[in-house]
Amino acid sequence: MEIITNINDIQNDLLIWFSNQGRLGIPWKLKEDGSMPETGEMLSPYGIWIAEVMLQQTQLKVVLRYWKKWMITFPDLLALAEADEQEVLLLWQGLGYYSRAKRLHKSSKLLVNLIGKNNILDFSFWPVELDQWMALPGIGKSTAGSIISSAFDLSFPILDGNVRRILSRLIASNKSSQQDTKRLWSLSEQLVPNHNPRDFNQALMDLGAIVCTANKPKCNVCPIQNYCLAFLKYDPIDFPKRNLKKEIPFQEIGLALVFNKDGEILIDQRLDSGSMGGMWEFPGGKKESNEPIEKTITREIKEEIGIDIKLVEKLLSFEHTYSHKKLFFTVYICDFFSGKPRALACQKLLWVKPNRLLEFPFPAANTKIIFALFKHLGIEKENL
């Protein structure tokens, strides 16, 4: 197992750098009055937990906006636990990976049971063990370590993407960071100090975000360049070693904006068990090979909702890329023709006036369609 000999020097140099150049104003790392916590002082685990889950797949600058809105709507654990899931999803809209919102909601109820309804504002009742946090859905070892070290200033290591990159470079690992996970965890454990682990872990994350970036590491201003093997012996850009990238699958999707004679539009709610479960969307589905997209739309609507529609005009087409797939959407405005709508492949169907669409949580790609529809119908967003 890798042993770092200059641990104290790395810790000290990183903490000094953090106090001068770190991101010191992150709101969930501050006390309620906006001041920095003393060493060992507790911070609200609730705000930190929410932020850590948001940060799992989203950048800090985006999370800051969502986190502030979240803390106004659900200021404490009980407010979240007692909220309606649709309200939670609506607030999450645009952040992506919606299962995170559902897991937060589910976890809030588990935490209320664990901590006790009357104790949630007393931080000393919150869990401080890794396995207690990891028992919550969607919380891995790094997120749990980050929550505990941030909220309670206890010495727990972290290993998010930024930290993986720094440590891989520090030891010039000849493996990809995934293949070297065990050794990187061991390094993070060796490095995290007993004194001031909250700042140390944040310093690591900040170093990865500001200095030791993936494509352009600024080694000339790096506080730990004297200990970094990748810098001293090689080209840091070559670390961590990369896994060969898999090709992202591509799929064409046809969607229908089906209007009835009352000017209402048909939306469906995705099955809870699937991805983006509980979110709303416009009905449609995948194009089969050699099938015209217009045929896809009428076929999918018949198969999934049991109605016949008439295509009126194409509203828009666009590409939307997710981390694991690329979709090309073609969207038609359609008239309801015959049949009785049935939720054959979703959990619920609703006819709604177009100006009510923003009251429902939709995935990001559908939001783009809603605004194109508003433009088409002459609906001003300000008047909603």
Ligand code: SF4
């Ligand atoms: S010296 Fe360069 S590669 Fe090494 S940790 Fe610092 S920024 Fe990263």
